Amino acid sequence: xxxxxxxxxxxxxxxxxxxxxxxxxxxxxxxxxxxxxxxxxxxxxxxxxxxxxxxxxxxxxxxxxxxxxxxxxxxxxxxxxxxxxxxxxxxxxxxxxxxxxxxxxxxxxxxxxxxxxxxxxxxxxxxxxxxxxxxxxxxxxxxxxxxxxxxxxxxxxxxxxxxxxxxxxxxxxxxxxxxxxxxxxxxxxxxxxxxxxxxxxxxxxxxxxxxxxxxxxxxxxxxxxxxxxxxxxxxxxxxxxxxxxxxxxxxxxxxxxxxxxxxxxxxxxxxxxxxxxxxxxxxxxxxxxxxxxxxxxxxxxxxxx
Amino acid sequence: xxxxxxxxxxxxxxxxxxxxxxxxxxxxxxxxxxxxxxxxxxxxxxxxxxxxxxxxxxxxxxxxxxxxxxxxxxxxxxxxxxxxxxxxxxxxxxxxxxxxxxxxxxxxxxxxxxxxxxxxxxxxxxxxxxxxxxxxxxxxxxxxxxxxxxxxxxxxxxxxxxxxxxxxxxxxxxxxxxxxxxxxxxxxxxxxxxxxxxxxxxxxxxxxxxxxxxxxxxxxxxxxxxxxxxxxxxxx
Ligand SMILES: Nc1ncnc2c1ncn2[C@@H]1O[C@H](COP(=O)(O)OP(=O)(O)OP(=O)(O)O)[C@@H](O)[C@H]1O
Ligand SMILES: [Mg+2]
Numbered sequence: 001x002x003x004x005x006x007x008x009x010x011x012x013x014x015x016x017x018x019x020x021x022x023x024x025x026x027x028x029x030x031x032x033x034x035x036x037x038x039x040x041x042x043x044x045x046x047x048x049x050x051x052x053x054x055x056x057x058x059x060x061x062x063x064x065x066x067x068x069x070x071x072x073x074x075x076x077x078x079x080x081x082x083x084x085x086x087x088x089x090x091x092x093x094x095x096x097x098x099x100x101x102x103x104x105x106x107x108x109x110x111x112x113x114x115x116x117x118x119x120x121x122x123x124x125x126x127x128x129x130x131x132x133x134x135x136x137x138x139x140x141x142x143x144x145x146x147x148x149x150x151x152x153x154x155x156x157x158x159x160x161x162x163x164x165x166x167x168x169x170x171x172x173x174x175x176x177x178x179x180x181x182x183x184x185x186x187x188x189x190x191x192x193x194x195x196x197x198x199x200x201x202x203x204x205x206x207x208x209x210x211x212x213x214x215x216x217x218x219x220x221x222x223x224x225x226x227x228x229x230x231x232x233x234x235x236x237x238x239x240x241x242x243x244x245x246x247x248x249x250x251x252x253x254x255x256x257x258x259x260x261x262x263x264x265x266x267x268x269x270x271x272x273x274x275x276x277x278x279x280x281x282x283x284x285x286x287x288x289x290x291x292x293x294x295x296x297x298x299x300x301x302x303x304x305x
Numbered sequence: 306x307x308x309x310x311x312x313x314x315x316x317x318x319x320x321x322x323x324x325x326x327x328x329x330x331x332x333x334x335x336x337x338x339x340x341x342x343x344x345x346x347x348x349x350x351x352x353x354x355x356x357x358x359x360x361x362x363x364x365x366x367x368x369x370x371x372x373x374x375x376x377x378x379x380x381x382x383x384x385x386x387x388x389x390x391x392x393x394x395x396x397x398x399x400x401x402x403x404x405x406x407x408x409x410x411x412x413x414x415x416x417x418x419x420x421x422x423x424x425x426x427x428x429x430x431x432x433x434x435x436x437x438x439x440x441x442x443x444x445x446x447x448x449x450x451x452x453x454x455x456x457x458x459x460x461x462x463x464x465x466x467x468x469x470x471x472x473x474x475x476x477x478x479x480x481x482x483x484x485x486x487x488x489x490x491x492x493x494x495x496x497x498x499x500x501x502x503x504x505x506x507x508x509x510x511x512x513x514x515x516x517x518x519x520x521x522x523x524x525x526x527x528x529x530x531x532x533x534x535x536x537x538x539x540x541x
Contacts, residue, residue, distance in 0.1 A: 007417055209409075212396045215358060217385035218413045 009225070016229045019202075027237070030198055034238020037191055038285055039245050041184035042277070046250065048176035050270050055169050064143070066131040066150055069157045076155035077129060083153060084131060089146050093133040101127040128157060188288055195234055195292035199227050203300045210300070220301055227297045228290055235289025239282035246281075307367075308334040308465065308496050309355055314364035316350055316520075324350045325520045328364070332498065332513075334464075337491040340500040342517035348500040349393055351517065352467050355498060356388050357381055368465075386414060389463035391471045393500075395454040397442040403429065403453055404438040410461040428460040431486060447474040455483065465496045472501065 020027040068077065077095075084093045102125040135146050143161055150159040203210065210223055254270050261268040309332040316325040325347045332338050340348045353359040354366055357373045366373045368384060376384060389410075398406055407425045411417070416424075429435045432452035434445075442450055451474050458466060466487065472480035487497045516523045 004415060004417070008412070008415060011417060206400075208396070209398050209400075212398060213409065213413060214382075215356075215385070215392075215396070216390055216410050216413060217382045217388075219379075219382045222382075222413060 012226050013229050013233075016226050016233060020230070020233065027234075030195075030234055031237035031241050033194060034191060034234060034285060034289075035241030035245055037187050037194075038238060038242035038281055039249075041180055041187055042242060042246055042281055043249065044176070044183060045180045045277070046246070046270065048173055048180060051169075051176070052173050053271075054268060055173065064133045064135060064147055064150060065158075065160045066133060066153075066156060067158045067160065068129045068131075068155050070126075070128050072129060072155040072157075080131065080153050080155060084133065087146075089136050089142065091134045091136045093131050096130050096132065098125055098127045098129050101130065188284075191235075191238075191285075191288050192292040192295070195231055195289050196296040198234065199231050199293045199296040200300065202230065203227065203297060207300075214301075220298075223301060224294065224297045227293045231289040231291075231293025231296075232286050233289070235285040235287065235292075236282065238289070239285030242281050242285065243278045246278075306334050307331045308369060309498075310365075310367040310370075311354070312365045312367070314354065314361045314366060316347075316354060316359065317362050323362075323520055325354070325517075328520075328522045330515060330522065332496060334496055335491065335494050336513060337487065337497045338499070338513045338515060340498065340515045340517065341502065343502065345519075346517040347520045348502075348517060349469050351515070352469050352498065352500055355465075356390055356467055357384050386461070387464050389458035389461065389466045391451075391454050391458045391466075391468035393469040393473075395450055397450055397453060397457075399441065399443050402439050402441050403434060403445075406442060406453060407457050407460050410457060414461050416461075424460055424462075428456040431459070432456045433482075448476070448479055451475060452479070452483070455486070459490065463495070465498070466490055468497070468499045470500055470502070 066080075068080070081095065084090055105127070133146075133150070135143050137143070137146075147159045147161050150156060213223055250270050258269050311328050311330050314325060314328045315323050317323050328351065340351055342348050350359065354361055354373075355368070357366075357368065357376070360366075360374055368387075371384070373384070398409070404425055407428055408417075408421060411421045411424060426435060426438070429438055432455050434449060434452055434456065437445065437449065442453060445453060451471060455468065455471055458468065468487070471487075472483050475483060487499060491497050
């Protein structure tokens with residue numbers, strides 16, 4: 001029973017494939033159109049995704065600077081250090097005392113006339129003690145939360161992060177994500193229309209078969225079946241072509257990106273080799289093809305009687 | 306036991322006059338029934354009502370004591386599978402060969418593989434087209450196409466065989482062959498309903514006749530007395 005069912009479906013798929021091979025060129029064009037259409041939002045997605053990655057790379061490199069009050073006592077410094085040690089939101093920290101900072105400033109000032117002039121005009125150390133802290137999490141929320149909790153500690157003058165631009169970048173990236181979503185939905189709609197239209201053309205060439213089949217007792221699902229497979233196969237083919245195109249394009253861009261990144265001492269490279277993304281593209285395309293075919297056939301089926 | 310029952314059935318297409326009016330009759334399981342009448346009398350329409358392809362405008366059509374008008378749309382395909390249909394215009398599929406044409410009803414019934422192939426060849430053999438199994442229908446003569454349509458109707462072993470002018474294009478010998486084929490089906494218990502204007506084929510068989518005249522039933526299901534056969538044959 002089940003074997004019969006599987007056999008029947010295999011047979012249907014085989015018939016569909018034979019028909020597709022018969023019209024090889026138009027099948028290829030169809031899959032190509034689907035592939036290119038899928039490429040657009042995918043490329044956009046890869047761009048925002050990689051910028052996201054790049055941004056969080058930068059964020060993890062940006063520590064919070066905790067400047068203490070000039071009159072902070074030794075006891076206060078020790079108490080702050082104890083709290084930093086106990087805080088699981090903090091990966092690491094180090095203390096730069098006002099004397100260390102002063103010496104470093106004088107040393108760097110030695111080769112620099114402006115700086116040394118400034119240093120020379122100061123008769124006493126104006127610098128505070130400071131902790132430099134690496135947060136454990138790199139989301140903007142977590143960092144600003146950490147910042148405010150640090151700000152509240154006794155003896156702290158200012159907890160500084162250069163978070164403004166990170167926030168802006170994150171905002172932009174969120175906008176980018178939304179645009180990917182909108183673009184993807186629009187193009188999905190276009191794909192439904194394009195695939196549906198192709199299926200409708202095929203239906204037109206098979207109206208006689210559909211009519212006879214219905215007259216001699218074929219159920220709607222029986223008649224739908226080959227067209228659904230055709231739609232799904234178009235989607236599958238288009239999805240695979242999209243993956244291939246993306247892979248080619250990213251490799252093409254990467255040869256340049258890696259070079260530029262290397263000049264900045266970074267090992268950054270665009271990645272799209274995520275299996276999940278490729279699987280998602282292929283599955284979505286297949287589903288879109290299936291749906292498009294479903295709508296197309298349903299509108300073509302007449303109820304005799 | 307009645308397998309098909311018409312009760313006061315009328316049929317009109319859209320705004321036309323009644324194509325069939327107030328038709329009532331009963332067909333018992335295993336009968337061989339002829340539907341006769343001049344062109345346009347409503348023979349094809351009557352057969353379509355039997356096969357649940359058209360629905361009656363008024364009146365009830367019962368198949369196996371089921372009211373066809375009250376069946377759910379999803380149940381219709383399964384009712385239609387009880388019928389083997391020979392259409393007046395054949396409705397062969399010209400994009401595939403004879404073998405594949407005959408395979409269609411079996412596929413619809415979910416039958417494939419060697420058992421299906423055996424049945425397809427048996428059906429082709431019955432109508433004398435076994436040697437044409439790979440031919441495309443378009444390359445067949447009119448009579449051969451008609452026989453192919455008959456093979457397609459019988460391949461799924463229906464319990465009711467409905468044939469609309471199945472011998473229209475056939476010469477007397479083949480027409481007689483086809484008629485004896487139908488008789489053979491009847492003898493194994495199949496209900497056979499044949500529309501024909503070919504009085505010869507009909508009168509050779511002492512059977513029931515539904516004679517239509519402008520949509521009205523004139524003669525119902527009375528066995529034709531032998532003398533009527535003679536006189537009709539003489540007239541013709
Ligand atoms: N689908 C339809 N729409 C409108 N009118 C129809 C339709 N089918 C048949 N008719 C009309 O119904 C009448 C009977 O048609 P039907 O096909 O039943 O005749 P018939 O007895 O089979 O004739 P023939 O021997 O020529 O096949 C005809 O006048 C025809 O014009
Ligand atoms: Mg007719």
